[in-house]
Amino acid sequence: MDLEFTQEQTLLADSAARFMENNYDLPRRRERVASETGFSPELWGEMAELGWLGLRLPERFGGYDAGAVESVLVMEAAGKALAVEPIISTGVTGAVAISLGASEALGAEIGPYIVAGECRLALAQAEPRSRYALNRVETTAVKDGTGFRLNGHKAVALHAPSAHKLIVSARTAGDFSDANGITLFLVDADAAGLTKRSYPTVDGLRAAEIRLENVACEVVLGELDDGLALLRTIVDETQLALSAEAIGAMSHLLDATVEYAKTRKQFDRTIGSFQVIQHRLVDMYTALETARAMTYIAAAGADSGDARERHRLATTAKLKASQAAQLVGEDAVQIHGGMGMTEELDIGHYFKRVTMIAQTFGDADHQLKLLARLARG
Numbered sequence: 001m002d003l004e005f006t007q008e009q010t011l012l013a014d015s016a017a018r019f020m021e022n023n024y025d026l027p028r029r030r031e032r033v034a035s036e037t038g039f040s041p042e043l044w045g046e047m048a049e050l051g052w053l054g055l056r057l058p059e060r061f062g063g064y065d066a067g068a069v070e071s072v073l074v075m076e077a078a079g080k081a082l083a084v085e086p087i088i089s090t091g092v093t094g095a096v097a098i099s100l101g102a103s104e105a106l107g108a109e110i111g112p113y114i115v116a117g118e119c120r121l122a123l124a125q126a127e128p129r130s131r132y133a134l135n136r137v138e139t140t141a142v143k144d145g146t147g148f149r150l151n152g153h154k155a156v157a158l159h160a161p162s163a164h165k166l167i168v169s170a171r172t173a174g175d176f177s178d179a180n181g182i183t184l185f186l187v188d189a190d191a192a193g194l195t196k197r198s199y200p201t202v203d204g205l206r207a208a209e210i211r212l213e214n215v216a217c218e219v220v221l222g223e224l225d226d227g228l229a230l231l232r233t234i235v236d237e238t239q240l241a242l243s244a245e246a247i248g249a250m251s252h253l254l255d256a257t258v259e260y261a262k263t264r265k266q267f268d269r270t271i272g273s274f275q276v277i278q279h280r281l282v283d284m285y286t287a288l289e290t291a292r293a294m295t296y297i298a299a300a301g302a303d304s305g306d307a308r309e310r311h312r313l314a315t316t317a318k319l320k321a322s323q324a325a326q327l328v329g330e331d332a333v334q335i336h337g338g339m340g341m342t343e344e345l346d347i348g349h350y351f352k353r354v355t356m357i358a359q360t361f362g363d364a365d366h367q368l369k370l371l372a373r374l375a376r377g
Contacts, residue, residue: 013073020081026346038206039085048117056095061111068302072244079248086159092241094121096234097167101221122163124154132362135179141170147218160208161198173225184227186219203353236314243295243321246357249350250288253332280331287324294320319367325354
């Protein structure tokens with residue numbers, strides 16, 4: 001497998017890094033987190049102009065037909081800056097859902113709005129009893145004329161408060177945990193009967209609890225009763241983007257901790273001169289680079305036609321990122337001491353974000369179980 005970046009990919013990574021460096025710091029992040037939307041609409045528009053939101057859309061839908069590697073490079077830069085804009089939910093999750101599940105007419109209609117940043121999407125998949133299992137769906141969709149009526153409760157839908165449309169999984173056949181009988185719907189966020197209870201998450205993002213009460217919807221993504229495979233593909237690529245975001249955040253944690261170890265003194269010596277601190281810094285570096293390599297490998301294989309292998313690679317990448325997030329995050333906080341979790345220092349903010357990423361779509365134990373199941377065939 002060739003892991004060398006092309007010239008275009010290198011330019012994209014450099015451009016994204018410069019953009020984030022010029023537009024993000026902790027004070028500005030605090031302002032955006034505290035704002036009504038929870039992010040900067042102006043910065044969002046500039047990200048759209050840079051083409052980030054259309055990377056995973058095909059050209060026929062107004063996008064740039066780029067691969068998963070490109071979105072990973074953008075999200076690595078976003079993670080290092082601790083960006084709060086809904087890049088993943090729209091530019092990765094939403095774009096992949098539209099790219100693979102929308103009809104030609106729908107894709108041609110909505111694609112340009114996604115690329116321009118004028119249509120934000122969010123995934124409403126998790127439910128109170130679903131835990132991490134994508135097939136555990138209690139929300140129902142009943143046929144009603146040419147469309148469906150949706151009823152149910154979706155939990156912790158990230159970036160849903162600012163989304164224009166929601167990608168909702170619902171059961172059109174079968175029982176609670178059946179693999180078959182799941183369908184994906186594209187639902188207007190302001191549809192009659194849909195209510196959202198918005199709240200901030202511990203890492204500074206926004207999420208919502210969503211109630212669907214007899215919500216009318218006619219837009220089906222993918223095949224009726226056979227949406228689980230599409231949902232798994234969407235989640236696999238979302239996990240790749242989250243892993244890349246974690247890598248960027250962990251890069252900052254490592255750099256900041258190394259710099260702190262060079263300047264903080266104990267017993268008239270810099271703490272970086274103590275062997276135990278050096279060992280911990282090496283462990284942080286090793287965990288980070290292992291997660292980075294696995295994420296790049298998984299991104300390079302994301303566009304292969306082998307769904308099983310794509311799922312295995314994405315799961316492995318998320319596993320390594322989750323394991324590294326715990327080690328790098330905890331060691332960064334501990335080496336900084338009590339000040340590591342203060343609001344004034346950015347270390348605690350990065351630690352909260354990588355911890356949340358590690359839990360999203362399943363913690364390390366869950367990813368290990370998935371890999372064991374895949375190994376058993």
